[in-house]
Amino acid sequence: MxxxxxxxxxxxxxxxxIAALSCSATSDKDPFFGKTAPPAKNVFRYVxxxxxxxxxxxxxxxxxxxRIYMALYDGLVEYDAKTLEPRPALAERxxxxxDSSEFKFYLRHNGRFSNGDPIDxxxxxxSFRRALKKETASRNAYLSYYIKYAQAFNEQxxxxxxxxxxxxxxxxxxxDTTPPEPLAGTPLDTAKDxxxxxxxxxxxxxxxxxxxxxxxxxxxxxPGDAKARNKALDADPKLKAAVAxxxxxxxxxxxxxxxxxxxxTLRISLLQPAPFFTGLLAHQLYRVVPHxxxxxxxxxxxxxxxxxxxxxxxxxxxxPYDKLVLERDPMYWDAATVKLDExxxxxxxxxxxxxxxxxxxxxxxxxxxxxxxxxxxxxxVKQDYMDGPEAAIDYLLINVTQPPMNDVRVRKAFNYAxxxxxxxTWRKIxxxxxxxxxxxxxxxxxxxxxxxxxxxxxxxxxxxxxxxVTKKADGSYSCPKFPVxxxxxxxxxxxxxxxxxxxxxxxxKQNLGITIxxxxxxxxxxxNVRAKLEYKxxxxxxxSADYMDPFTFLSLFYTGGExxxxxxxPKYVAMLDDANRTLDPKKRYExxxxxxxxxxxxxxxxxxxxxxINWVKKxxxxxxYPNPGSLFPWKYVYIERDPSKWDYGTPSLxxx
Amino acid sequence: xxxxxxRRLLVTIPTILVVITITWGLIKLAPGxxxxxxxxxPPAIEKAIREKYGLDKPWYQQYGKTIWSIVRHGDFGTSLRxxxxxxxxxIRRSLPVSAAIGILAYLLALIVGVTAGSIAALKQxxxxxYASMTLAMLGISVPNFxxxxxxxxxxxxxxxxxxxxxxxxxxxRNLILPVLTLxxxxxxxxxxxxRAGMLEVLRSDYIRTARAKGLSERDVVIKHAxxxxxxxxxxxxxxxxxxxxxxxxxxxxxxxxxxxGNYFIQASxxxxxxxxxxxxxxxxxxxxxxxxxxxxAYAYLDPxxxxx
Numbered sequence: 001m002x003x004x005x006x007x008x009x010x011x012x013x014x015x016x017x018i019a020a021l022s023c024s025a026t027s028d029k030d031p032f033f034g035k036t037a038p039p040a041k042n043v044f045r046y047v048x049x050x051x052x053x054x055x056x057x058x059x060x061x062x063x064x065x066x067r068i069y070m071a072l073y074d075g076l077v078e079y080d081a082k083t084l085e086p087r088p089a090l091a092e093r094x095x096x097x098x099d100s101s102e103f104k105f106y107l108r109h110n111g112r113f114s115n116g117d118p119i120d121x122x123x124x125x126x127s128f129r130r131a132l133k134k135e136t137a138s139r140n141a142y143l144s145y146y147i148k149y150a151q152a153f154n155e156q157x158x159x160x161x162x163x164x165x166x167x168x169x170x171x172x173x174x175x176d177t178t179p180p181e182p183l184a185g186t187p188l189d190t191a192k193d194x195x196x197x198x199x200x201x202x203x204x205x206x207x208x209x210x211x212x213x214x215x216x217x218x219x220x221x222x223p224g225d226a227k228a229r230n231k232a233l234d235a236d237p238k239l240k241a242a243v244a245x246x247x248x249x250x251x252x253x254x255x256x257x258x259x260x261x262x263x264x265t266l267r268i269s270l271l272q273p274a275p276f277f278t279g280l281l282a283h284q285l286y287r288v289v290p291h292x293x294x295x296x297x298x299x300x301x302x303x304x305x306x307x308x309x310x311x312x313x314x315x316x317x318x319x320p321y322d323k324l325v326l327e328r329d330p331m332y333w334d335a336a337t338v339k340l341d342e343x344x345x346x347x348x349x350x351x352x353x354x355x356x357x358x359x360x361x362x363x364x365x366x367x368x369x370x371x372x373x374x375x376x377x378x379x380x381v382k383q384d385y386m387d388g389p390e391a392a393i394d395y396l397l398i399n400v401t402q403p404p405m406n407d408v409r410v411r412k413a414f415n416y417a418x419x420x421x422x423x424x425t426w427r428k429i430x431x432x433x434x435x436x437x438x439x440x441x442x443x444x445x446x447x448x449x450x451x452x453x454x455x456x457x458x459x460x461x462x463x464x465x466x467x468x469v470t471k472k473a474d475g476s477y478s479c480p481k482f483p484v485x486x487x488x489x490x491x492x493x494x495x496x497x498x499x500x501x502x503x504x505x506x507x508x509k510q511n512l513g514i515t516i517x518x519x520x521x522x523x524x525x526x527x528n529v530r531a532k533l534e535y536k537x538x539x540x541x542x543x544s545a546d547y548m549d550p551f552t553f554l555s556l557f558y559t560g561g562e563x564x565x566x567x568x569x570p571k572y573v574a575m576l577d578d579a580n581r582t583l584d585p586k587k588r589y590e591x592x593x594x595x596x597x598x599x600x601x602x603x604x605x606x607x608x609x610x611x612x613i614n615w616v617k618k619x620x621x622x623x624x625y626p627n628p629g630s631l632f633p634w635k636y637v638y639i640e641r642d643p644s645k646w647d648y649g650t651p652s653l654x655x656x
Numbered sequence: 657x658x659x660x661x662x663r664r665l666l667v668t669i670p671t672i673l674v675v676i677t678i679t680w681g682l683i684k685l686a687p688g689x690x691x692x693x694x695x696x697x698p699p700a701i702e703k704a705i706r707e708k709y710g711l712d713k714p715w716y717q718q719y720g721k722t723i724w725s726i727v728r729h730g731d732f733g734t735s736l737r738x739x740x741x742x743x744x745x746x747i748r749r750s751l752p753v754s755a756a757i758g759i760l761a762y763l764l765a766l767i768v769g770v771t772a773g774s775i776a777a778l779k780q781x782x783x784x785x786y787a788s789m790t791l792a793m794l795g796i797s798v799p800n801f802x803x804x805x806x807x808x809x810x811x812x813x814x815x816x817x818x819x820x821x822x823x824x825x826x827x828x829r830n831l832i833l834p835v836l837t838l839x840x841x842x843x844x845x846x847x848x849x850x851r852a853g854m855l856e857v858l859r860s861d862y863i864r865t866a867r868a869k870g871l872s873e874r875d876v877v878i879k880h881a882x883x884x885x886x887x888x889x890x891x892x893x894x895x896x897x898x899x900x901x902x903x904x905x906x907x908x909x910x911x912x913x914x915x916x917g918n919y920f921i922q923a924s925x926x927x928x929x930x931x932x933x934x935x936x937x938x939x940x941x942x943x944x945x946x947x948x949x950x951x952x953a954y955a956y957l958d959p960x961x962x963x964x
Contacts, residue, residue, distance in 0.1 A: 035816075051922070054739035061695065137708040139691060142698050155700040299740035320738065321750070321914030322823050346822065348912045352805070356820040357912075360812055524688025524927055531696055542694060562696040 031648070033382040034359030038620040038639050042341040045363045047354050047370070051321050051347040055302035057284040058131045061139040063544070063630070064367065066284055068345055071326050071634045072309040073287035074333075076105050076124065076266070077278060081633050082625045082653045084391075084548050086278045090119060090288065090310075090333070091266070097194045099583055100275040101182030104195070107264040112331040113290050114307075114314040121260035126291045129253040140285040143546060146277060148184070148214060148257030148269045149221075157221035158229075158248040159255075169220040169246070174239050179581060181217055184257070184269040188215045210259050214269045224250060275585055276549040283547060287311075312338045312635040321347060339623070339638035355379075358616055364639075365617035368630040373496055376428050383648045384616050391441045391628040392544035392611040393433060393553070396489075396504070399533050400604050401566040404483060409465040411603040414538075415451055416458035417511040420608060423503060429612035436596055437550045438610040441628050445550050445589050448597035450607060455511040462512060469513055477513030487537035490519045492526040497540055500608075504538075530564045539564065541605065545629060550592050551580065557599055567604030619646035626650055657955065661948065668944045675940045676726065676933055680719060683929050690736040690927045709736055722933065732934035737926040743934035746919060751901075751938075754908070754915035756826050758900030760835045762893075765842035770882075770889065772843075773850025777858060777885070778877065788847055795844025804837040804910040821912040834911040838904055842896055846889055854885035883957060890957060894950030898943040902935075 039045065049064030057069040070079075076094070077086035088094075091105040111119035128147070131138050132154045145151040160169040172178040183194055188207055222243070223229045233240040257269030270277060280286070290301075290308035297306045304318045312334065313326035324345040328338050346363060348354050351372045357363050368390065371379045379385050404410045420432035431439055434450030451457075459469040459477070467482040489505065491497040501518045509515050516537065521529065530539045541564065545552045557563050558576055572595060579591030600607075613626050622645070623636040640646055691697065691705050706712045710721070725731045732743035772788040779785055811833060812820035824830030857863060858881055866876045908918040916935060923931040 051738070053737055056739060059739050061693065134704045135708065137701070137704040139697055139701060139705070141701055141704075154704075299734075302740060319749075319914065320741065320746070321918060346912075348821075350909055350912065353821050353910060353912050356808055356813060357822065360816060360820055362819060362822070523925065524686070524692055527692045527694070527696075528687035531692075546695075559698075562698070564696070 031382065032384045032619060033379050033616060035361030036384075036618055036620065037361055038618070038641055039364065042339075042639060043344060044340050044342070044365075044621065044634075044637055044639065045344045045346065047348050047357070047363055047366045048324075048345040049347070049367045050349050052324070052345075055307060055315070055318075057287045057289060058127075058136050058138045058140070060284075064347070066631060067367070068324065069284040069287060070311070070631060071313040071343055072311045072315070073284070073289065074111070074119075074310045074312070075282055075287040076107075077281045078633050079282045079627075079629070079631050081623065081636055082627055084279075084282075084627055084629050084631060086282055089282075090124075094278065095195055096275075096278075097183050099183045099273040100277065101184035101270045101273045102194070103268045103270075103277065104261070105266040105268070107266060108333060109264055110333045111288075111310070112333060114309045114329045114331050115290070115293075116331055117290070117292070117308075119288055119310060120263040121266040122263070123288050123291060124266050125258050125260050127289045128258045128286065129256060130289065130294070131285050132256065133253065138285065140283070143280060143283055143285050146270045146272065146274050146280075148218075148271050149251055149255045150257070152221040152251040153253060153256055156224040156250065158224050158250050159219050159221060160243050160246045161249050163245075163247050168249075169242060171218045171220045174220055174236070174242065178218060179272055179577065182270065182273050184215065185218055185271075186215060188212055208259065208261070211267070211269075214257050214259075218271065221251060222248070273581060273583055275583065275588065276547065276551070279549060280547045313340075313343055316342065323347075334635060338635045340634070343634060355616075358618075361618075364621050365624060366615050368613045368615045369611075370615050373427075373499065379616065380428065382616075384619055385650070386613055386615045386617060386626040387429065387650050388613045388626045388653070389431060389438060389440050389628055390544065390611040390613045390630070391438055391548065392542065393436070393438050394430070394500070394608045394611055395433075395436070395541045395543070396606040396608065397530065397539040397541045397563070397565045398604055398606065399535055399537060399539070399566055401533060402486065402536055404465070404467070404486060405537055407465050408603055409461045410467070411606075412451065413458040413461040413465070413512065414508065415603060415606045416454045416461065418504060418507045418606065418608070419453040421453065424609055426503065427500075427609070429614055430609035431612075433607045433609045434600075436599055436605070436607055437553045438545075438628075440610070441545070442548065442550050442589075444586070446593045447550075448593050448600060450600045458511060472513075477511065479513045482512075482514050484514060484516065487514075488517050488519050488535065489538040489540075490521065490526065490529065490535045491540035492523045493520045500540065531562075533564070533566050538606075542611070544611070548629070550589070550596070551576070554592060554596055554599070557604065563604075565604040567602065569598075569602060572598055572602070617647075619643075619648060622647065624651075625653060627653060657952075661952070664948050664951075668941070668948075671944060672937055672940055673723070673727075676723070676937050677719075679933050679936045680722060680929075683927065683932055684715065686927060688927055690929070692927075722930070726933075726937070732937070733930035735923075735928055735931045737923070737928040737931070743930050746931060747916065747934055747938055750914055750916045750919050752826075753823060753913055754904070754917060755901050757831065757834050757838060757907070757913065757915065758897070758902075758904070760831065761839035762842060762897055762900050764835060765839040765846050766889075766893075768839075769843045769846025770850045770886065773847040774854050774877070774882070774885070776847070776851045777854035780855065785851075789851070792844040792847040795840045796848075798840070799906075800837050800841065800904075801906050801910065803840055804833070804907060807833050807837055808910075821910070823913050830911075834907050834913060837910070838900070838907045842900075845892065845896075849888040849892055850886060853888045854881060857881050857885040860884070887954070887958060890953055891950055894946040895943065898939070898946040901946075902939040902942050 048067055052065045052068055053060040053062065055072065057073050074089050076089060076091040078089040080087050090107055090111045092108045094103055094105045096103050107121055113119060130136055132141055132144060132150055134156055141154045223232060233243060259267045261267050288310045293301045293306060293308040300306055304315050307315050309315065312329060312332045314329040316325040316327040318324050326343045328341055329335065332338065351370050354366050354370055355375060358366055398405050398411055400406055424430050424432040433439055434452060435447050437447055439447065462469050462479060467479050469477050469479045472478055489501050491501050498520065505516055505518060529535050543553060543556060554576060557567065558573060575595035575598060579588050579595060582588040582591055613630055617624060620640050621637065622640045623638050624632050710718060725733060735741045735743055735746060776785040776788045808820045811818045818832055819830045822830055863876060863881055866880050902916050905917040905921045908915040909921065919931065920935045923935060
């Protein structure tokens with residue numbers, strides 16, 4: 001027996017020492033996390049996140065796909081590697097008219113698809129129309145609703161035409177909220193130069209009929225679906241009378257405000273002045289796709305044997321759930337700039353698994369939000385850790401439709417009772433946030449300040465709302481009258497969300513004496529509950545920028561149905577509209593900030609923090625910058641083999 | 657025997673249809689849809705997506721279409737999440753990965769388990785017996801989501817001997833850790849089953865007779881004892897192999913393998929209806945077939961068992 005016991009003891013000892021060995025191996029004093037030997041070949045290996053839904057840039061709205069699309073497809077413009085501002089890509093240059101409601105893009109003549117076919121303005125017209133077609137069912141289509149009649153076409157609405165005169169009914173005659181016509185919507189006057197103050201010599205082309213047609217007041221559109229249309233007509237007798245006897249003309253793809261003036265000049269006409277519009281054009285929705293391949297193969301056009309792409313890289317092999325291998329495309333107009341031979345995208349979503357692969361040196365960089373909370377202690381001090389703010393926020397949504405949260409004083413009390421600085425310190429990488437736009441992301445934006453941590457004020461407000469907070473003998477608080485059964489905190493099941501929920505719960509318990517119950521649920525269930533307002537109290541929320549403008553955050557509360565709080569104020573909508581009609585960018589920012597302040601005062605949500613990018617890259621990966629969108633123009637990325645030129649620390653976004 | 661097989665196969669068909677129907681119903685009842693995300697889509701876009709994939713049709717039409725294309729063409733349709741990829745192609749592509757890992761793991765489990773179990777039974781209450789049963793106990797109690805990361809920690813992150821994850825093709829060094837992780841629990845079960853079975857058989861009359869005949873110990877064990885002693889292992893093999901073949905969610909996820917299990921869990925999280933139904937149906941078919949094979953194997957191993 002004693003010998004057997006010895007064996008067992010030996011076995012236990014062995015396992016303990018293995019564990020000890022592993023611990024010592026992770027807490028080493030290396031300046032980097034894991035191996036730093038560059039790959040043997042001129043290949044960049046990147047974990048892109050979840051398996052891409054599709055290689056078709058019109059389909060997916062996910063971030064993992066956005067990064068892959070940036071390698072495969074080129075647009076009129078490309079994101080700047082550091083600032084994400086629009087830089088010339090297939091458009092060599094562009095001109096905005098005097099109120100930024102119409103843009104002319106001058107395309108380079110050497111743009112080519114991966115099969116050698118030239119890319120011209122007609123390809124862009126095709127790509128934009130296709131993205132808006134109902135059959136494409138693009139989830140991003142709403143991003144192009146600034147283009148004249150784009151939304152009407154996407155939603156299959158109809159124009160109304162008088163069969164006698166051939167005249168269309170105009171929107172402003174029936175809808176008082178129709179904004180004043182921008183320059184792009186006023187009749188063309190050859191005497192005045194629409195593009196005069198753009199600083200460049202205006203190039204005058206003969207005006208096409210289509211251009212004249214667009215330069216007219218906005219036409220009235222009605223729902224294409226008869227049931228919805230009749231409902232709209234019944235609600236408005238004046239409209240009904242005007243439409244009677246007229247013919248309905250479906251809005252066609254050809255009606256959208258996109259026109260190829262000639263093979264290499266593209267004109268885009270908008271509904272409204274939108275100075276930020278060029279910033280949107282780097283989005284995947286606007287990247288150029290191959291007409292011929294799509295018509296030939298249908299939904300199969302993105303399969304490796306069929307795909308034709310337009311970006312710096314093209315598909316070499318694709319094994320879904322394993323890897324997507326892209327190789328340099330010699331047809332690409334800027335192929336000389338492309339430094340890598342290949343990019344390997346590995347679809348993976350388990351963070352510890354990704355970090356392990358990174359540590360042993362089998363991948364060169366990982367996507368954002370990848371370093372797990374528990375690893376930060378070790379990884380954050382390494383020189384290959386990418387630290388920086390993200391164009392994204394964490395916040396709590398409040399269901400404002402039910403008591404007691406329908407009382408703004410109660411909502412404010414819960415906001416005042418959270419010490420966001422302490423939260424940020426505990427979370428290590430995020431920045432405390434009192435406003436609804438992320439901090440330090442939009443240069444020149446006069447972001448309003450929200451309410452700071454103030455537990456006394458919180459207790460006072462709760463008392464005022466009818467829920468007095470009393471201090472107990474032991475110094476803790478209690479709020480016996482508060483209906484805790486009417487308020488809960490919901491989140492989708494994930495370790496970091498749980499930690500955040502418990503942290504907020506503790507804050508409210510400590511400062512208000514109120515214990516809010518927590519409820520976690522599976523992701524899609526959670527989304528459903530939140531969207532349908534089937535929760536009471538609070539819900540976790542996170543939002544990241546679609547484009548680099550504060551409006552991408554503020555527009556969340558622009559419509560009522562989609563924000564998950566039930567809050568909608570026409571005043572707020574009007575303030576945003578006012579701002580977007582303002583031409584001077586500085587003035588526009590001020591108006592947007594005013595709207596943001598209004599939103600903060602109404603408190604349909606509680607801002608928590610500006611998110612952090614939180615990823616790692618090997619020091620030999622150069623030309624890849626920790627920008628706030630984690631979007632990388634891949635043609636500039638390269639492998640540096642000389643350690644003296646490596647990145648030691650997070651590369652600067654401002655220095656050259 | 658043939659009648660038995662045909663009868664069993666015929667019973668399989670309605671079983672599969674019931675499985676598909678229940679799965680379909682559960683997906684329809686689950687909240688959320690494949691396109692829902694943090695950013696809620698405008699109603700018009702949501703409507704266009706639902707029309708594109710036929711989700712706007714009444715439920716009986718959707719159900720009818722699903723069942724008809726499965727029954728008529730054996731076609732499970734196209735994935736909702738992965739644009740343009742057919743479910744049949746996805747299964748064809750991911751099955752070899754799961755099967756390679758699963759079969760290797762089971763072979764390893766069988767060899768090590770049967771050997772350890774038999775030795776333990778032959779040398780009952782010796783140090784061999786205790787050592788192998790202690791290991792078996794550990795194998796059963798340590799779940800694979802603990803064992804996997806420990807193996808990775810030791811062999812990849814500390815010693816840098818083996819890759820920590822990803823599929824490297826077949827054969828490759830990437831297979832070693834997942835196969836070890838996956839086989840541990842089966843190894844342990846088989847060792848215990850083999851030991852119990854062998855102990856029972858070794859005490860039976862026909863083994864005494866064999867020994868009395870003067871057969872060598874080797875012949876007694878290999879020719880006579882093993883055949884009877886391994887019956888429990890055989891009946892365990894059917895369901896175990898079915899599950900191993902069709903992918904193991906945890907191991908495929910820890911090691912980022914493009915197998916059926918990984919697809920299955922993602923499909924459920926993504927509400928990818930055709931893919932979920934396809935994989936569930938495939939697993940059900942495999943399970944039923946494996947059980948049938950086990951019953952047939954039984955008949956050959958044990959002359960007393962005959963099916964009529």
